[in-house]
Amino acid sequence: MVIQKTLSIRTDGRGTRDITADVNNIVADAKIHSGICHVFVHHTSASVILCENADPVVRDDLETYMSRNVPDGDPDFRHSAEGPDDMVAHIRSILTGSGLSIPVQGGRCLLGTWQGIYLWEHRTSGHSRKFTVTLYGE
Amino acid sequence: MVIQKTLSIRTDGRGTRDITADVNNIVADAKIHSGICHVFVHHTSASVILCENADPVVRDDLETYMSRNVPDGDPDFRHSAEGPDDMVAHIRSILTGSGLSIPVQGGRCLLGTWQGIYLWEHRTSGHSRKFTVTLYGE
Amino acid sequence: MVIQKTLSIRTDGRGTRDITADVNNIVADAKIHSGICHVFVHHTSASVILCENADPVVRDDLETYMSRNVPDGDPDFRHSAEGPDDMVAHIRSILTGSGLSIPVQGGRCLLGTWQGIYLWEHRTSGHSRKFTVTLYGE
Numbered sequence: 486m487v488i489q490k491t492l493s494i495r496t497d498g499r500g501t502r503d504i505t506a507d508v509n510n511i512v513a514d515a516k517i518h519s520g521i522c523h524v525f526v527h528h529t530s531a532s533v534i535l536c537e538n539a540d541p542v543v544r545d546d547l548e549t550y551m552s553r554n555v556p557d558g559d560p561d562f563r564h565s566a567e568g569p570d571d572m573v574a575h576i577r578s579i580l581t582g583s584g585l586s587i588p589v590q591g592g593r594c595l596l597g598t599w600q601g602i603y604l605w606e607h608r609t610s611g612h613s614r615k616f617t618v619t620l621y622g623e
Numbered sequence: 624m625v626i627q628k629t630l631s632i633r634t635d636g637r638g639t640r641d642i643t644a645d646v647n648n649i650v651a652d653a654k655i656h657s658g659i660c661h662v663f664v665h666h667t668s669a670s671v672i673l674c675e676n677a678d679p680v681v682r683d684d685l686e687t688y689m690s691r692n693v694p695d696g697d698p699d700f701r702h703s704a705e706g707p708d709d710m711v712a713h714i715r716s717i718l719t720g721s722g723l724s725i726p727v728q729g730g731r732c733l734l735g736t737w738q739g740i741y742l743w744e745h746r747t748s749g750h751s752r753k754f755t756v757t758l759y760g761e
Numbered sequence: 762m763v764i765q766k767t768l769s770i771r772t773d774g775r776g777t778r779d780i781t782a783d784v785n786n787i788v789a790d791a792k793i794h795s796g797i798c799h800v801f802v803h804h805t806s807a808s809v810i811l812c813e814n815a816d817p818v819v820r821d822d823l824e825t826y827m828s829r830n831v832p833d834g835d836p837d838f839r840h841s842a843e844g845p846d847d848m849v850a851h852i853r854s855i856l857t858g859s860g861l862s863i864p865v866q867g868g869r870c871l872l873g874t875w876q877g878i879y880l881w882e883h884r885t886s887g888h889s890r891k892f893t894v895t896l897y898g899e
Contacts (some may be wrong), residue, residue, distance in 0.1 A: 537713050582858065582861075586661055619795075657763045674851065724801070726765060735803030738804070
């Protein structure tokens with residue numbers, strides 16, 4: 486059995502957005518007892534990650550790390566026509582991943598207590614971002 | 624057909640632990656001819672990676688790289704209540720991934736000769752870590 | 762339904778190779794309406810990534826970033842017998858990933874407009890690289 490659903494959200498610019506509930510709702514409706522849930526973002530300037538979900542400061546620090554490690558406006562980059570944050574967004578997306586798979590059991594994602602699912606916008610301005618949730622199992 | 628099994632191991636603190644045999648045993652028992660094996664760790668301070676399995680020095684160098692690139696006790700991080708290695712562990716986990724999928728063929732993981740599966744503990748002290756292996760195919 | 766195919770390509774040394782058409786051809790032949798396409802490289806010195814596919818300079822800049830961030834011949838690395846680019850290749854592969862999954866819908870990979878699939882060779886010399894495409898769905 487395969488269930489596939491594409492959602493669209495509007496981001497407010499660089500930062501993480503919790504999509505755990507959006508994903509969990511699709512899993513709950515699907516009535517899959519045992520399988521996999523795959524989440525995939527259809528853009529090269531955004532990622533889907535798992536991150537600690539208790540302290541929002543964790544995601545601020547993550548942003549601090551990335552801003553230092555892949556800084557905007559890097560003078561060595563030649564792909565700069567779309568702004569100082571565009572090439573950087575592609576690199577961030579490749580380092581952190583466009584998709585992830587999570588085990589499903591008893592009709593829910595088998596996440597650890599502190600694991601939340603986040604869509605990470607890497608551009609400084611807001612964008613419309615599409616992501617697809619695919620569930621398969623029995 | 625879906626087979627799902629959760630294992631628990633106790634780590635000795637920061638470093639990699641070879642879990643290839645644990646995963647392979649589940650695959651061998653499952654008798655799946657053709658499909659996918661997914662390995663997922665239920666924590667935000669550990670990862671599951673594929674790494675060169677012949678020379679253990681490779682994993683020491685990997686640790687050297689990470690210790691330099693994401694150093695403990697970074698003064699710019701504000702999430703520090705759980706120790707100087709905690710925020711760092713979350714970043715390492717996001718950069719290297721909480722899960723991976725491997726093709727299965729003829730009842731075994733189709734790994735390259737030098738590919739081993741490792742659970743990577745990112746905290747400096749030992750922890751109990753749960754990971755789930757999901758097999759699906761025919 | 763599971764379809765699995767292993768392809769082999771010869772790389773020209775460090776750099777990305779577009780394998781989108783190779784993967785899409787397998788998906789088109791498979792006649793899977795809804796499911797997942799998984800691409801996996803059987804080596805610890807190469808990756809499979811999604812990257813912006815319109816401007817080739819993006820992939821040059823990506824190489825620039827990696828060459829600076831994980832430089833060849835790092836004097837702190839002890840795994841050096843196979844050349845100054847070998848340990849570096851293992852780290853690059855772990856940071857960017859050996860495999861990825863893409864949703865399949867209506868007999869094709871559901872990629873965003875600007876998403877291409879690339880095999881990334883991390884060694885400086887050319888190598889023969891095997892990758893396996895696994896399709897599952899209905």
